[in-house]
Every structure is written in structure tokens, then in C-alpha cells.
Amino acid sequence: MNQSSMSSMNAAIERLRDRFMTEYRERHAELITLGLQIGVSGDDRETLDRAKANLHRTAGTAGTLGLERLGREASRAEERIAHLLKSEQIDQEQAIRVLVQFLDISESFVKH
Amino acid sequence: MKILAVDDDPFILELLVSLVGFLDGHELVTATDAIDALRVMELNPDVECFLVDIQMPGRDGIELCRDIRRDPRFARSPVMMLTAMADKDHIDRAFAAGATDYINKPFDVAELSEQLELASWRITSREISHDRLTQTPSGHMVSETAGPLALYQPFEIHDVDGVVTLTALENYITKLSRNALYGSSVVGVTLREADRFFAALSEFDFRCLMADLSEALSDELAHFNPLLSYVGSGTFVCILEDGARLDAQRFTDALNLSIHRMDLHASTGERLHLRMCVGEAVRLFWRPGQQAIECLSRAHANAEAEAQRRERDLDAFWMLERSA
Numbered sequence: 001m002n003q004s005s006m007s008s009m010n011a012a013i014e015r016l017r018d019r020f021m022t023e024y025r026e027r028h029a030e031l032i033t034l035g036l037q038i039g040v041s042g043d044d045r046e047t048l049d050r051a052k053a054n055l056h057r058t059a060g061t062a063g064t065l066g067l068e069r070l071g072r073e074a075s076r077a078e079e080r081i082a083h084l085l086k087s088e089q090i091d092q093e094q095a096i097r098v099l100v101q102f103l104d105i106s107e108s109f110v111k112h
Numbered sequence: 113m114k115i116l117a118v119d120d121d122p123f124i125l126e127l128l129v130s131l132v133g134f135l136d137g138h139e140l141v142t143a144t145d146a147i148d149a150l151r152v153m154e155l156n157p158d159v160e161c162f163l164v165d166i167q168m169p170g171r172d173g174i175e176l177c178r179d180i181r182r183d184p185r186f187a188r189s190p191v192m193m194l195t196a197m198a199d200k201d202h203i204d205r206a207f208a209a210g211a212t213d214y215i216n217k218p219f220d221v222a223e224l225s226e227q228l229e230l231a232s233w234r235i236t237s238r239e240i241s242h243d244r245l246t247q248t249p250s251g252h253m254v255s256e257t258a259g260p261l262a263l264y265q266p267f268e269i270h271d272v273d274g275v276v277t278l279t280a281l282e283n284y285i286t287k288l289s290r291n292a293l294y295g296s297s298v299v300g301v302t303l304r305e306a307d308r309f310f311a312a313l314s315e316f317d318f319r320c321l322m323a324d325l326s327e328a329l330s331d332e333l334a335h336f337n338p339l340l341s342y343v344g345s346g347t348f349v350c351i352l353e354d355g356a357r358l359d360a361q362r363f364t365d366a367l368n369l370s371i372h373r374m375d376l377h378a379s380t381g382e383r384l385h386l387r388m389c390v391g392e393a394v395r396l397f398w399r400p401g402q403q404a405i406e407c408l409s410r411a412h413a414n415a416e417a418e419a420q421r422r423e424r425d426l427d428a429f430w431m432l433e434r435s436a
Contacts, residue, residue: 001225005134009221012130020123056167060196061123063218071218075196 017065021109024062027054028103028110035099039092045085048095052081055102070109077102113232114139114158118149118176119165119194124217128163131221135228146171150179157185161231164211166195166202174202174209181210187245187253187270188238190231194219200292203284204353207276207339213283234279245270246316252323261318263310266344269323274330274338281341285351285396285404293396297355298407300391300415301329301367304422306346309384317378322346324376325388332367349411351396360390389422391415 001009034051038044055078063071080098084091117128117140125142132140141156143149145168153159162180166173173193180186193206196217203214212231215224237243242258245268253270261267269275276284288296303309303325310318322342329340329348336352343349352358367388376384391414394407 001134001222006222009130009134013127013221016123016127016130023123056196057121060165060217061121064127064221065123065218068218 013065017067020061020065020067024058025110027058028106030054031099031103031106035096035103038095038099044090044092044095048081048085048090051099052078052085055081067109070106073102073105113137113160113228113235114141114156115161115163115228116141116143116149116152116156116159117163117194118143118146118168118173119163120144120168121165124165124194127221131225132228135225138228138232145169146173146176146179149176153180153183153186159186160189160235161228162186162189162191163194164191166193166197166206174205174211177206177209177211188255188268190234192227192231194224200288203287203292204337204339207280207284208274208337210276210280212277212280214287246319248320248323250320250324250327252320252327254319254323256316256319261315262344263307263346264344266342267319267322269326269342272323272326272330274333274340275326276339276341278341278343281339281349281351281408282405284339285408286401288396288404289400293399293404295354296396297352297358297393298396298411299350299352299355299358299360299393300343300411300413301348301350301388302391302415302419303346304387304389304419306419309346309386313378321376321384321386324374325371325386328367328370328374329388332363332370343408343412345412345416347412347415349408349415352393355393355395358390358393360393364388364390389415389418391418 031051031054034047037047055074059071059075059078062074077098084095115132115138117125119125129140132138141152143152147170164173164176177191180191190212191210192213192215193211194215194217198216206214213227215227243255245253246256247253252272255268266278268277313321326342326348330338333350333352336355338350338352340348340350371386371388376386378384391411394411396404396407399407
């Protein structure tokens, strides 16, 4: 790819990133809803599966669009949730802690 | 080159559309899941390259990769997994299913464009050398070119469990992180007197023979989840999990017994008396990237050195007999 194509590509990535951030607010809100459900309503395993899927999509896309920290933290949170899902009994406190830690970081991206 | 990208994330698909739009001579079609991909493949039989996400709703990308390989039209098309799944289990399963390369998300667009150009170059080179797949009598597929085959030249063997192309094997070994290689080893397994068989058999017979031997090798190594490739000169290199546990002598005996039971013949009807041997294993501990690829060459050399040693021992034995 030549220099001019590369700069046009970067401009396209920037446009995509803006659109991603608009949509990302919904993903962030969904994670809050899922976090609030843990230990309160529904099946915790199913709730965490949904949270994991939400984080997985962010982990794959955010970094590629130049939001490296968001992608990295999503990947770390996804990994920790996958680990929690492996045990027979879900550690609810730990699950909430993982989501809160991620949401703290995610919040700074949503505010921008 | 027409590329099919399969991903349930619309942002990734849109990014790929933009990327391919900036590359000369390529076209992109997209699908949002495995079922959609099969439909797009039906409508676009001229697809030459695939970019496949792993985690998708319904059938995952690894199952789709198997589907792609089952279709003779796409048996040799580059399949690049484009995924956030970074663990060894997914990498192993993807390559065993027929993936050519494995790219982790987040990915760098410049690197991905280089990979696509490389895939395109490989396809063009294959076309120029009239490289095509031919079926062997035992039902495997082997690659053939218009020009004559030299003994040292590798060729592709398809439809044998765990047998992958040399490109895929190199990409696999490069992909695995330092830690993930822990416990893995590379061993070379070679046909003794390969040069004699190569000279005595027709080219096609020699290719068929190697395909049959790869099947015996794959069966005997099944316990080690092997990935192996034919590297020329009658030699295979195999990447084994927990390869340190391989008892070379016992394995060689079991492999040769299995080959003996296959009762292999040349197309002239002559029975082939074949013996394989195993070189010293090369451990992959802490050998990332290019160093890991060099281990493939070392394993190859070790196998050939072992074959030569055995032939020398045999000569010495007969000399001793005669003098006695």
C-alpha cells in the first residue's frame, strides 16, 4: 500500500472509530445492566456468557480501530470472566469486581 | 484476487471493505456467519482467499474452515483466521482444520495487506507453474507441477489428518508464542534410501508413496496431536505436543510395522520394502519466530543424518559378516 492509500486508509479508520464509539455507548450500557443482574435476577452463568460475548467483540474491534487500551482491557476482562465460568460455582463478588474494573476504564472512553 | 471475509462484527467487515478497496487488483465479498458464507461461496465460486473470524453465532470459524477445505474448489485457497482468540487450543484446531495462517485481532492493517499480497503472489506462482492437485489411488490429493520433480522438492499432500502445507506449518510455528511452544518438539521422519526409491519409481508413484507414508505417520503419531508436512527428500517434519515423551526406537518399529502391513506396491506391481527412521527431536522451548522455523530445518537434517547412520551401520554389519 502506498503512502497516499495509507493516509486514506487511516482517514477511513478514523471515521469507523467515530461510528464505533457511538455504538459502543450501547455496549457499555448493556454491561452495566448485566452487572446489575448478577446475583439478583436470572441465571448468573447466562448473564456472564453475555458479558463475555460483549467484551469479546470490543476486544477484537477496538484495538484494530486504534483504541488499543479499550481493546486490551476488554480482552483481559473477557479472559477473567472465561476463567470464572470454568468453576462450578460462580464467584459473584469476583464477577462484579471484574465488570466494575472494566467499566471504570470503559467510562473514560464513553465520556469522550 | 477475490476475497471472502466472514465476521459477525460489521465494523471489522467495513474496515476490510475499505482496506481491500485501497489494494490494487483485489475484490471483497462478505458474510456475517458460517451459513451465510456457504451461500456466498455458492454464488461466488471464483473466491480465491478467505478471512475467517472464529467466534461467530452458530457454527464457528473453525468448522467453516473444514467446510471450505471439503469443497474441492477451495481445497488450496489461503484461509486466514482473523480472530481475537489467542490461546494455543484455538490455534491448534484452526491449523488442523486447514487454516493457512492465523492473525490475531487487534490487527494492523498494513500487516494484513502484506499477508493478502503474499497470498495473492502464492496463487499466481502456482498458476504460472501449472501446479495442481491430483488424486492418488488411495484417495489422497497430491500437488503436481508441469516441470519435473526433484527429490529435494516438497509438494503438498491433502486429506490426511494433521498433514498441512509447509507454508501453514511455518505460519503455525511462528504464530505460537514463546510460552505456548513449551513442551512441543519437532521431529523429522525420513524414508531410508529415498534417493533409490525416487530413481526407481515414476514421479507420480513417488508422490503416491509419500501420501501413503504420511497417512501411516499421522496414524502412529495421533496421540501427540501432530501437525506435519512433507519437506522433500522423502522427509516429513512433525510438530508434536509433549514430544519429549516420544520413544524414537519404539515409534520407528511401530511405524515400520504399520507400513509393512499397508503392503505398498509400485504401479508396476513390484512390492516396496520400505523403512523409515526418526531423527533426534528438536525441542521448541523458548524459540519464537524465525528461530522456530530454523528448528524445522534442523529436524529435517537430523532425520537424514539418522538415515545415513543406519545405512552405514548396515554396510559395516555386512563387511563384518564377510570378514568373519
